[in-house]
Amino acid sequence: MTKFLIATLVGISVVSCSNGQYNSKKSLDNQIDTISYAVGLNMANQIKANFEEVNEDLFIQGFKNGIDSTNMLLEVKDVPVILRKYFQKKNEERMKKLQEEQIKKAEAEFGEFKKENEKFLEENKTKDGVVTTASGLQYVVLKEGQGEKPKATSKVKVHYHGTLIDGTVFDSSVERKTPSEFFLNRVIKGWTEGIQLMKPGAKYKFFIPSELAYGATPRAGGPIKPFSTLVFEVELLEELK
Known part of the structure; x- marks a missing residue:
């Protein structure tokens, strides 16, 4: 640009x-x-x-x-840096404005649904065994594993079962009977953070706030609405080399 x-x-x-x-x-x-x-x-x-x-x-x-x-x-050598910084900032401001408009529009349509999901998380974090991180991610340890925890750039192999707070299944490698492989820096923030807490062989249950998932953006063709809390049972099978 x-x-x-x-x-x-x-x-x-x-x-x-x-x-x-x-x-x-x-x-x-x-x-x-x-x-x-x-x-x-x-x-x-x-x-x-x-x-x-x-x-x-x-x-x-x-x-x-x-x-x-x-x-x-100006020094000719400084021109590319000056322009790049300016237009990066302008683009960030434009994206922020678009996101704010999207959130405002989504809140007008899904305001009650957002409150319902926020209430779920508030109540859930007080339950026995639930740990809440600084970002707002909640999790329960179902089974611990052994070995080294993956890094944000790691590629991992997992089995998972994903639902909404009402139990609606939206994605499940368990039901497909086929584990999934992906890089942790290419998935939603809740997964990137959560799976780094696990060791191979571990199984955790995550409660991912919308800010760490898809936010105010609906997922086309599926049941995930804006502001949806996502619930995942995840088993870390291995870190791939």
């Missing part, structure tokens, strides 16, 4: 000489004219979509300084 935006800024500046003084053509006389004009239009649309806050005067000044390599206000 950064490299593209740099190219976009340069392209826009080519057709945006200071004070609007440039040779304006009324027609496209050949293929190069057509391609050049099309590239300019495309870049203009891209910059409008990605950088509405552009200061046109400094934008043009930067282009000219870069062309003649004089009077530069």
